Amino acid sequence: MKQLVLASCALGALLVLADCGRSGEDKDLRAIIDNAVKAHGGKANLAKYPAKIMKGDGKYHGLGEAVDFSLEISSQNNQWRFGMDMKIMGFDLKLISVVNGDKGWEQVNDDVKDMPADHLAEHKEQMHASAVISLLPLEKKDYKLSPLGDVKVGDQLAAGVRVSKEGRRDVNLFFDKAKGHLVKSEYMIKDIKGSGEQEISQTIFYFDYKEFQGPRLPSRMVIERDAKKFVDIHLTDIQLLERLDDSTFDRP
16 A cells, blocks of 8 residues: 555646656747747837738749749638739730638639638638737637747757647748747648649748837748749838728739
8 A cells, every 4th residue: 555655645746747858848938938038129019010911022933943923812811812923935824813801702713703612721820820829819719839849940040839729731840040030930731723622842942031110010022832942032112000901902
């Protein structure tokens, strides 16, 4: 009996120590996120503008040879509009994808149609990843943090944090240990325009942070899919707003 009591006490002590370890670990991870929020301009500045319009240009590498494009992205809450113009083999191509709550539509040049259910679901999944990358939702209890350790991102030493939420795919974030800001994110996506249901990895690298109306945001992003360069984006204009007109997301 004495041995059973001692064993129970030892097990209880181990569980307490484990809880203490997890609590300290969580505080460390929360500190990394808090430091990143400060590096990005502070919570007040980031929360002030829930809507934004981003314009830019870049090179699309999805076809092998680099193709120039221009883009405009508008977003707020559960609404998102992505527009891209490019020229491929001498033909002008205009692409628009819009998520407006539980509905969506797509346009290729003059052809407009409702967004298929699987495309809409995938866009919502990627909107979740974008919300995580904005850092603001991470203070909520339904977002769980776990450590990924320190890694090298280019020449920078970065602290890795995995963000998990029930019903959503994990998003991995990597923060510059010296300056605090986000330098890389990675998560799985479905290639809805290519292989359909097959999941592939998407990695985004963030460069050239600049101040835009208070918040500090990256003005260049390089996106890789399955470790191959997909797009290189240079943002030339970022407008931060308290609200966008709902007509921005209306179907033509």
